[in-house]
Amino acid sequence: MKNKALTVPFVLWAAIFVVVPLLMILWYGVTVEETIPYTEIVLDDGSVIYELEDGSHTSEKPYEKRARVSLSNFKRMLEPTYLKLLLRSLKIAVITTLICLLLGYPVALILTGRDFKRPALWLMLLILPMWMNFLLRTYSWLSILENSGILNGLIASLREAIPALDEWLLARGVRRRIVFLYNENAVILGMVYNYLSFMIMPIYTVIEKTDRSLLEAAADLGANPVQRFLRVTLPYSLPGVLEGVTMVFVPAVTTFVISQLMGGGKVPLIGDIIQNQFGKSSDWHFGSTLSLLVMVVVLAFMGALNRIDKEEAAQKEVRIL
């Protein structure tokens, strides 16, 4: 099986599809595009020549653009407009991650318990929705939440049926048609909906693998269910939680589709701006600078999570001893 020839195509793949593209982003990020500066000189005979920066002359008008190393895009990135966008993206991603954790952890816990005879079936049902195109699923929320949508219809018929409720709500300033869409909450809902399964899966896997005799031992030693959860299940499920957090946070901080659909363009995130730079605005250099920023944010986040993981692993050993 020793065959070094296999290494070559693989290293080539890694170089072409991973390393070079990232270097391209780096290069575009630290450069700006400019036209070559020149001065026009009209000669005595009426013809025009062009003097370039280095003093050389050419009879053809220089039109080529060139890349110049410049940090001006980094300066632009630090403008309040973009910082606010980054902060909003981070805020929405953090809230999304927390909600997914709060909703998803109990699901994993319940499914690993003894209530459900066929956890495999339920797990499959959790993943099945992912097989429907995510744009379409998200789009489907619009028909539930829009002003003349299903939810508002339900609320309206409820208020008609119970006039007292209607009056009570009106007194509180709740309008007949509630605007659910095109705000931050709608974007968060869309993200939670799309990423919830990413949180449940790794936590389920880890809890399922945890040695059950640990729980029995804890019970024998007099731990009540709450203590058993806090001292055994929770610390042992931490690696799964951290993986789930990563799998939710990274796409949440960079998405541009969900914010466009659920936010209707009113809640732009950093991903939207990057997409814009490579589309309509067509400033690849600034887009690359923003991509670098996103990469740094994601890497810093993962670094922080790794540290938590290591510290917790060390503590766990102590706990067993």
Place this chain on the structure above:
Amino acid sequence: MKKALRRAYIALIMAFLYAPIVLLILYSFNDSKSRAVWGGFTLRWYQELFSDTAILSALGTTLTVGLLSAVISTVLGTAGAIALFQLRRRPRHALLSVINLPMLNSEVVTGVSLMLLFAMAHVQLGYVTLLLAHVGFGVPYVVLSVLPKLRQLDPHLAEAAQDLGATPLQGFLRVILPDIMPGVFSGFLMALTMSIDDFVISFFTTGSGVSNLSITIYTMAKRGISPKINALSTLIFLCVFALLIGLNLRDFKRGGRKKPDEVRIPY
């Protein structure tokens, strides 16, 4: 009582996950172009679907790019995993972190970086770049699912095969490959799933009129999605549902408690 609460909670989460899907399926039978009105039951979107060339060609692109990229990724990724496995510790770790990069990176960054790559190489964006990009992000999934299987392999097996007169290729095909096949297969399924579901990377790496289903839906979303797309998605959803049930039926009947990595779910 507590048990009932726990069951109710799972039911609630399921309702949350499935509500939009049920709605989508309902709309595929709705005899009205508008989402707001129920115009009665119809199958006409299913009929019209099969004469809509734009949607069918997008479906074709999704399926061919998915299958082709999954096959290429599987071959490259399996070879890569074997190559990695043979390397000494240090170069192996270096290469492993390189192939982990696209999985850590956000999709936007991967998409944008591939777009820059194609621009630099002066390759016209289109079907080929789309396929190449999908191979690009499919390979790591295959490598990471084949590697653990290689680690479980008895290192003497290949030597034994060669001692018994097998050429290295025969040894690989007859001895190694059957043992790592589950890893190869799940890597293939993952690459296929990722490719079929992908929108972001495709968005940045396709051009000149080539679009897959995701991109078609994204373009449609701005002016309203045709119920034909709902019909198509309902069909795809039902196929996958039937496939998964079929694959897992025996296990469900047994009712046994299974570890999730034994459950045959491509996710």
